[in-house]
Amino acid sequence: MARRDDPQQNGAELRDRILDALRELLRERTFDTLSVAEIITEAGVSRASFYFYFAGKQAVLADLVRDAVGAGHEVAEPWVRAQAGPRQTLRAGIEGGADLWMANAAVLRAIVESWASDPQLRELWLAQMATFTEATIARIEADRQADPAVAAKLSNIDVPALAATLTWTGERLYYLAACGIPPFDDRQTLIDTLTHLWISALYDEEQVSSS
The missing domain is CATH 1.10.10.60 (Homeodomain-like)
Known part of the structure; x- marks a missing residue:
């Protein structure tokens, strides 16, 4: 046998x-x-x-994390590619992100709780989070080129810093939700809060009222 x-x-x-x-x-x-x-x-x-x-347990976790991050980029793609209005695509991406985090809660909790104390995981997680920040920067810059209202709203804003803030805030709130921490253990509250945060930071209400 x-x-x-x-x-x-x-x-x-x-x-x-x-x-x-x-x-x-x-x-x-x-x-x-x-x-x-x-x-x-x-x-x-x-x-x-x-x-x-695998070289060690960190390498196993790294592969699981990369798979989850790849799925995260897929759910964010409609907003990144401006395939529909910002409210619709941002909310859909945030909903997909919430579902993704819950489906991979154990793995994503592990990386969030471990990266600060493990050099290999630190390098991994910072690099993976940077991919979301870079995608956000690209969409913001495209919006600034295409829409004078966005350009005016963000004229005095450090766009990379804003993109990183939005990305890392999402990471923290998804993590709290995955840990069952109120109020973000309520899926609707999580999605509503993050959608409001992103839209308020990037757009004026009239820009998204019909999207």
Whole structure:
């Protein structure tokens, strides 16, 4: 009978088992308390197989985080690409972000709670958050070019700083929601608050009243 981690098995399946193992363990444990040995046991693979795919537990978490961030960019795409009015696309993106955070709550809580004390995770999370900030800057600059009202509203604003503020505020509120912290554990409150914050910061009411 073949071992569960027999090299003849599909390598992607072995790798996915390791990712799934960490995801499951994080539902009950904090990242800092987990060992590679526990991930190996949960995944049912050998130590050699684990280290063939990952340099350590941080690398496993990094892959899970990158997957979640990629999904986050997908839900934000309609606003980033200006595919409809700002109110509609921002709200849809924020709703998608809320759902994404809840679906990946254990993984995203782990990175938020660990990045400040782990150099590898710090580099990872700052880089991933920067991708959202950069996308926000690009949309703001496009709006400023296309709409004189936006240009006037943001004429004295440091756009990169504003984009980073909006991005990191979203990260914090989604995190609080994922932890079940009131009032953001109420999905509607979370979405309404973030939508109001983004629209108020970037647009005048008349710009979005019909969107």
